[in-house]
Amino acid sequence: MKPSIKTITLRKTLWSAFVFLVSVLLIIAFDFHSLVNQTMRDKGLSLAKSVETTLTSHMLSSNFEEKEKLIALAGQLPGISELRVVRSPSLNAQFNLREQPDALSDAQVQRAFSRAEVVTTSTGLFTTDSMMRILYPYTAEDSASVPCLSCHEARPGEVLAVLDFKVDTSEYLMMSSYYLLALIVLFVLALIMVGRVLVWVLDRNVRDPLQWLVERTQQSYLANENIDTTGIESLELDEFAAKVNAFNQLVLQRNAELEAANQEIQSTQREIILTMGAIGEARSRETANHVVRVAELSQLLGRKLGLNEESCNELHDASPMHDIGKVGVPDSILNKPGKLTDEEFAIMQTHSQKGHDVFSHSRRPLLQAASIIALHHHERWDGEGYPQGLKGEDIHIYGRIVAVADVFDALISRRCYKEPWPEDEVYQYFKDSSGGQFDPALVALVLEHFDEMLGVINRYQDNAPQAVDTSGLVSS
Template sequence: MNYNQADGLQGEGGSGAEEDMLIFAEEDPAVPEAAEPGRERWEVLIIDDEQQVHQVTKLVLGDFAFDGKKLAFYSAYSAAEGKALIAAHPNAALVLLDVVMEHDSAGLEVVQYIREELLNSAVRIILRTGQPGQAPEQSVIMNYDINDYKEKTELTSQKLFTTVVTALRSYRDIKVIEKSRTGLEEIIKSSPRLFEVQSMRRFASGVLTQLTSIVRVHQDALHCSFAVTRGQEDIFILAASGEYESMRGRRARDVVPPAVITSIEEAFLRKQTVYGGDDITIYFQSKMGMENVIYMNSVASLTEWDRYMVEIYCANVSVAFENIYLNEELESTQREIIYTLGEITENRSRETGHHVKRVAEYSRLLALKYGLSEEEADIIHLASPMHDVGKVGIPDAILNKPGSLTEDEFEVMKTHASLGYDMLKHSHKQVLHAAAIIAQQHHEKYDGSGYPLGRSGEDIHIYGRITAIADVFDALCSDRVYKKAWELERVLDLLVREKGRHFDPRLVDLFMENLHEILAIKNQYSESAAEAAT
């Protein structure tokens, strides 16, 4: 397969004379053409068993550029080398492939390897053959997934130039479509997750992750919220990634670099997205007026389509933010109602008003130390204040009796566990369902001697076991109508003695191991602290 400038790659109007033939030095096929540092290039693989084909192709296309990028050439001289080369360069844009190498159909085997084994449908494959009779064009085009077929004798420099431009344009458009499809998939996959998160900060962190994934930018990003606290306007960092990660939860003006905070403040001031040279500050606002910006750097390569996807994504995120905010407002209202109901019960029985708050905090702490998830710990924190809600059905004469209860009176008092369960059991809401369990089981004992069900060990729901120790500890540490508060040492001695009898042994150990945190809660919600606050 003689293939030189005279009979294959001649310039338009070239003479093809013997003296026009070029002689080239040997080259290292493994080393690509030198690329400028930091400049991206189109990867072109030349797979041909003729050394001169590689040399002439590189000569003709040496100064070629498309979309501002030059070519980086990689060479292979057999089908076996070609397979290894394409496997090592999955982002190659173009393969210039000979048909006849080790054998008559070697190049066609490479085509099948690329399409069927590597499943690479993006790279453009141009077959170049000096022996068209070995691989007829019509047959090859119909049976193999190639993009062009050229006889080497017809390839002038201009035709090669045109062929490469057409192939690269096609490859570029395919990659744009693939990236757009991937971004759309990320948006679709992220949609349900956006509504699963329970807190604004976790949600904001998820938004950052999804957005940087969609546009494939550097992971350095900030998600800031504009808020008014104590009459002053401020910008807070809800979420951060990359080099900004340590800034999460802080005031933006305290930690963000001056150039970045300037972009963020400008977006808030103009109430619109601000595009810089290498950064973008995305502004979005909910219907309720909640203002947020997302700052990302290293985005100089964003296309118009990328920017459009970002804007669409953030428009949907603003709706999700509003829903999360409304959900948090609803949860806050529910929490206040639950605390209020718990306090009404405690006040009716003339017990301390902060008892339910302390039990809630103790229960949440123990739940986390026990290994329950944040979500479950939050549930028990919300539900445990309802543990004694059944006392609303106990007569005042028994509920507020200053002395010891008779046996019959105690039997009536014990019914508050079942009464509370009956009041709450019909709800399908997660928190109220948990509250029903707690109301029913917080007087069960680990050894089975408790009431109303006489359950033992781990047959008692973990919510009930946790609330039991929290309730007893706080009750013994507080004044009641029928007793004075016990000293701390006496209370702790009782907890240890009742380990494995009244209380779950593991929970007693966790309680004692984390006593400093328990006592901090006790002091924070003490009656004296409450009086000082008012």
């Protein structure tokens, strides 16, 4: 299942916001790293100045023997640990002091001596070592307050020693970590808030308008009217609605054209079926209006029985073909003035199967219905009919209805070979045939709506031909 627009937008937006916030946090973290280092470097320089002042005090007091005590005292200053003074080789040689080969071989010490600048080793926010190492160069000066040149054999600016000590930055690191954690929490809350606001904005400006537009698209199509775009705020949805309106109009136009073409095809199909049915009946000396009356009576009975309108119309249009199979029966049998022999009647009975075979291979619903009617309209409710000897509801409802309509018209109408039966005899015939030849439910409808069925016969009367008595009409 594909994700919704809201899901896609939220996913991409929040992912972008997350990446952005992480990037900002990393930048801030590195800034904090630099800030902490700079702060501790400044603190270290201040401490180094204090140590330097302490060490130079031996010159002011001309008390050179107290130098080591002063160094120990400076190492006890707050914030300083592991203080040592790394002397230059020249200073050791001048005063015959102990050499410091290990200290002088340190790369950071060498850097402080060579460049005469303060050297610091940075600490990190995410490291376990919170101690910052500071190497402060002690240079020779010649001033009234600090007469280094008179004491040491050195040039002005020469590094006499390097003050090497460490400063504890744990307090600063902890404060910075707390600050970073607070920022992370704020950023996460901001991200959640942005997500909720984004959901609200998407619902109000994307999902709800789209859902409304989809519903209005369906309604506008069914109601054949354009979508009212006055309530749409965004340009994109307004343009989309306009395209939907144009598309709906095009679809309606095409549907109207297809409907007209379909109506024309159906009309032509009905006309062909009616004509073919009339031709089939004409071969057996029936009138053309017989198939019209059978169609009208079948539709009437279908409606009284409660069939839906589509089925009633299909029954009306397909019933004229009920005797189309008679085109395959010889004229000598169809038009025989006397009673048929058993052999002739057997041949006559084949017209049901032949009519079915004419349409059975068609996929069109109307012709499929005609095929069923042709096959079943001579079946009897009691199972004594033909060609399959079906019984009861095994006979298709179309076949049962057309059987009643066909016989009703055959009995009540004038033919060239017979006079119409009296209405009371027709009424009695159907009453007596209930549950035998005909479906009892349909017979009940015939008896209930007998006058209405007579009205159909009267509307489609034929010109009265010369009467000729022919037996066996009803059974054939």
